[in-house]
Every structure is written in structure tokens, then in C-alpha cells.
Amino acid sequence: MHFIFNIDFRMINNNTLLFNHYLITRFNLRWEKWDAKKKDKNIDPSKWLEHRIELFTNFCLPSVVAQVNKNFKWLIFFDISTPNTYKDYLETLLGKYSFIKYFYIDGISEFVPSIQDFIKRDAKDIPYIITSRIDNDDCISKFYIQQIQDHFNEQERTIIDCIKGFTLQLKPCYMLGKKDHIFNPFISLIEKNDKPTTVWGKRHAHWKKEKHILQIRNSRLWLSLIHNENLSNFFDGYGKVNWNDIVNNFIIDKNIANQISKNLIPYKKWIIKSLINSIILKTNVHFVMLKKKLGFYNLSKK
Numbered sequence: 001m002h003f004i005f006n007i008d009f010r011m012i013n014n015n016t017l018l019f020n021h022y023l024i025t026r027f028n029l030r031w032e033k034w035d036a037k038k039k040d041k042n043i044d045p046s047k048w049l050e051h052r053i054e055l056f057t058n059f060c061l062p063s064v065v066a067q068v069n070k071n072f073k074w075l076i077f078f079d080i081s082t083p084n085t086y087k088d089y090l091e092t093l094l095g096k097y098s099f100i101k102y103f104y105i106d107g108i109s110e111f112v113p114s115i116q117d118f119i120k121r122d123a124k125d126i127p128y129i130i131t132s133r134i135d136n137d138d139c140i141s142k143f144y145i146q147q148i149q150d151h152f153n154e155q156e157r158t159i160i161d162c163i164k165g166f167t168l169q170l171k172p173c174y175m176l177g178k179k180d181h182i183f184n185p186f187i188s189l190i191e192k193n194d195k196p197t198t199v200w201g202k203r204h205a206h207w208k209k210e211k212h213i214l215q216i217r218n219s220r221l222w223l224s225l226i227h228n229e230n231l232s233n234f235f236d237g238y239g240k241v242n243w244n245d246i247v248n249n250f251i252i253d254k255n256i257a258n259q260i261s262k263n264l265i266p267y268k269k270w271i272i273k274s275l276i277n278s279i280i281l282k283t284n285v286h287f288v289m290l291k292k293k294l295g296f297y298n299l300s301k302k
Contacts, residue, residue: 019128019152019190021072021145023064024115024200027136028052029079031108043229049086051229055137057093058253059225063139065097066251069146075118076102076136077111115198123193128154131199132188139223140186141249147221148188151214158212160188163285165222166246169235174264176246177237177274179224180281182215182288183208186222208288209297223250238278240267 028049064074074097078090082104094100105114115131123129132148134140141147144162151160163182169175187207189199199207207213223246226235243264247257267274291297 017126018154019130020119020123020126020193021130021132021149022115022119022198023072023074023132023134023145024198025060025074025076025134025136026108026111026200027056027076027078028082029077029105029108029111030081046083048229049082051227052136053086053090055225055227058256059139059223060134060136061093062251062253063142063223064134066142067140067145068142069149070099071149072099072145073122074100075115076100077114078102078104080104080106112198112200115200116196119193119196119198126193128152128190129193129196129198130188130190131196132160133185133199133204134222135185137225137227138185139225139250139252141219141221141223142251143219143249144186144221147216147219151216152190155190155212157191157210158189158214159207159210160190160214160216161207162186162188162216162219162221164217164220165224166220166241166250167224167226167235167237168246168260169226169237171228174260175235175237175270176241176243176260176264177235177277178220178239178241179237180285181224182285184222185224208292213292236277236281238274238281240274 076094078087082090087104090102094102101118103114103118105111119129119131130148130152132145147162148160161183163180163184165179165181165184165186167177167179183205185204187199187204189197189201189207191197224233226233243261247261
């Protein structure tokens with residue numbers, strides 16, 4: 001049996017911060033791969049951005065603002081091509097929060113270097129860095145930041161993988177279920193502050209090759225959203241979930257929460273799909289863990 005004690009590692013004896021924690025979001029950065037996918041699916045870039053800002057405002061933003069542990073900064077990266085009307089809205093929306101830092105950069109190629117440049121200036125003389133990631137259309141539990149920091153123990157380089165969460169389908173109908181996903185988009189990296197890679201230095205699935213990994217299995221800390229403009233995801237949730245439990249831990253817009261509560265598809269109507277999804281998800285997790293244990297990813301070039 002393992003016990004996690006809530007020890008505050010942020011300070012050392014001389015009141016110097018021991019680590020800085022950064023939550024990082026890539027918003028609408030131009031990337032040829034994603035631009036091509038949007039074009040193939042006939043997704044209008046302007047409507048895509050408008051929809052993402054709506055999801056961000058109603059789901060992602062309130063869930064992050066509601067964190068019980070406020071000892072972190074949220075870095076959000078927008079493309080320099082963002083239309084002024086959206087810039088004005090976003091700057092008004094985000095300007096109320098001193099812990100949020102937003103940037104306009106020139107495409108995906110500047111993303112990681114811009115993160116590293118900010119951290120280099122912001123975390124000077126800080127021994128350790130924690131970086132966590134969240135997409136602009138997803139949510140985190142109000143205990144997410146606290147749980148990640150509870151696993152800090154001056155590691156030189158360690159992945160924190162919270163493999164359990166929930167998934168919510170918004171269209172064509174509301175469906176809610178549990179989800180298990182190893183090396184998912186909510187992954188974090190603890191590392192020494194010596195030219196830090198940051199968690200965005202690799203695609204989230206590629207952290208499976210990392211040597212030191214801690215898994216959080218006793219809490220469901222994230223909520224992924226499935227909607228019409230997901231380019232690669234689909235609803236694969238399982239199990240019966242109480243919506244009231246969700247809104248107590250994942251803070252979202254109250255009007256949206258009430259709308260979901262009234263229209264959520266009952267579990268009994270998709271129980272067969274739930275069973276199938278459960279088998280697939282749990283099998284995938286165990287398969288990846290087995291391959292990791294056998295050293296398969298040490299041989300893989302990807």
C-alpha cells in the first residue's frame with residue numbers, strides 16, 4: 001500500500017521556491033498537418049476558432065480558474081494571425097487573471113522555444129520545473145494541480161501520468177462516461193531547471209519511452225470533450241457516472257452544466273456500448289504497460 005502525503009515542497013529553508021509549475025495550452029497555432037486535416041474535413045478555420053473559444057470559455061477556463069491550489073501559472077499560446085475581434089475578446093476574458101500569461105507567436109515552430117524562453121526568464125534560480133498540458137477544449141478537476149504537486153519529490157526527470165478521467169460527448173447528444181488513457185494529453189513532467197525540455201517537448205504519447213514514470217490511479221482528474229470538430233477523437237466512455245459528482249469537481253459554466261444535466265443520455269440506453277468501450281480501453285492500457293515493461297519502446301524509433 002502506498003501513501004501520498006500532502007507535503008509542501010515549494011519552499012526550502014531560506015524561503016526560496018523549490019519549483020515553478022506551468023500549465024500550458026496550445027490554442028490555434030498554425031501547423032500544416034492540422035490545417036490539412038481541417039481542409040479535408042471541410043472545417044472552416046474561422047468557425048473552428050469561434051467554436052474553440054466557446055468551448056474554452058464554458059469548459060476549460062472555469063475548470064482551471066477553480067483550482068484549489070493556486071501556485072501555478074497558465075501559459076496560453078495563440079497564433080499571430082488571430083483576428084483582432086477574437087484577440088479583443090480573449091484579452092478581456094483572460095486579463096482578469098494575473099496567473100494567466102498569454103502570447104502571440106508565429107506558428108507551431110515557435111511554440112516550444114517560446115515556452116522555454118519564458119521559463120528561462122521567469123524561473124531563474126528555481127531548481128525544478130513542473131510543466132503540465134491541457135487542450136483548449138478540455139477540463140481538469142479542481143484538484144488537478146494539487147495532485148500533480150503532491151507527487152513532486154525533487155526528481156531530476158519524471159513523468160506524472162494521471163491515467164484515469166472522464167469523457168463527455170457534446171454532440172450529437174450528451175453522453176458521459178469514465179475513461180482510462182495512458183500517456184494522455186493531461187500528462188506532466190517534473191525536471192531539473194537545466195535547459196528544461198518541458199512536457200510539450202514531445203507528443204504526449206511519445207513519453208511512453210521515458211524511464212521514470214509515476215502513475216496517478218486513485219483519482220479521475222480530467223474530462224475530455226468530444227464534439228463535432230474533434231479531428232481524431234470519438235466517444236469511448238464507459239460506466240455509470242453521476243453528473244452531480246462531475247460538476248462538484250469539474251467547474252464549468254453553470255448554464256451549460258444545467259443544460260447537460262437535463263439532456264444527458266441515461267446510462268441504460270448505451271450500456272452495451274459501455275461494456276465494449278470498457279474492454280477496449282482497459283485492454284489498451286494493459287497492453288501499453290506490458291510493452292513498456294518488456295522494453296519494447298526502448299527499441300522503437302518512434
